[in-house]
Amino acid sequence: MNGITGIHFLLTYQCTYECDHCFVWGNPEARGTFTLHQIYQVLGQAKLLGTVEWVYFEGGEPFLYYPILKRGLRQAVDMGFRTRVVTNGYWATSIEDGVEWLMPLTGIGIDDLSISDDLFHSDDEKKSLAKNGIEAARRLSLPVNTITIERPDGCSGGSIVLRGEQVVGGRVMFKGRAVEKLTVDLPRKLWTEFTECPHEDLKNPGRVHVDYLGVVHLCQGLAIGNLWEKSLAEMTDSHKPETHPICGPLIDGGPAALVESYDLNLRETYVDACHLCYLARLALREKFPEILTPDQMYGVFK
Ligand code: SF4
Secondary structure: OOOOOEEEEEOOOEOOOOOOOOOOOOEOOOOOOOOHHHHHHHHHHHHHHOOOOEEEEEOOOHHHHHHHHHHHHHHHHHOOOEEEEEEOOOOOOOHHHHHHHHHHHOOOOOOEEEEEOOHHHOOHHHHHHHHHHHHHHHHOOOOEEEEOOOOOOOOOOOOOOOOOOOOOOOOOOOOOHHHHHHOOOOOOEEHHHOOOOOOOOOOOOOEEEEEOOOEEEEEOOEEEEEOOOOOHHHHHHHOOHHHOOOHHHHHHHHHHHHHHHOOOOOOOEEOOHHHHHHHHHHHOOOOOOOOOOOHHHHOOOO
8 A cells, every 4th residue: 555645634623514414523612633743744754655646634624723724735835745725615704804814825826725615504604605715716816616515315326225215316425424414314225235335445545534633544434543653654554454454344345344244233224335334333443442533533522
């Protein structure tokens, strides 16, 4: 495993909103962020890998730690990485104010500013904030995109549908808060159907997420190590996906294999592979506390 091309900083789990589809259980009460020293440390380790091209700053809501975000972006650009920021645009209380917020980012040379503008952020106030932010970015000629997640109304992929419902495409992945908030009344399939991980290449991951606790995630809440204990290079060198207690079964036969390997009491119906995977991992947390971590990713708040 040595082809990581993207590092995603989960700059904080804190967020101004608490969206139903949030993988990372972002919320206003969450605390903690990277120090600048830690960001430089991660960027240095990413550089040493020699394969990383993109550095993302996301969260939670990264604009809550604006000076750290800005300095981290500048450092990443100076080190030759391409950069992207993901925000919900809460700061754009008007177009003019949005311009003021974004002005300090104009000289840095970021490659993309993505602003969430979708059905989950679409009460009137949130929607207009996102639109203000998008317009403000355009006025400053910042490269801006919108992120739109469709509200789910069916299973994604596959052909067998239970309860007589029609399959309709939906792009929410059912992990994190989405499992609790969005799975009710959706059509489901038998657990045996979920024989592969549809979204992550666990054998040769192209990207990892890192959080301020040092956790390096292959998928949200599925860790391969801790950056404050081991470097990224050591981690990627020593990671053996096939013998990893969670990745191994997932690679062999998806979430269904995870259920079978550990004889989990989850032989029912689920909305998608991530729904079953998330519940299986939740059931295995006590057995693998250092891999299925941190608490935040499983909705456990102290
Ligand atoms: S199946 Fe599991 S490992 Fe794969 S993307 Fe879904 S939650 Fe992540």
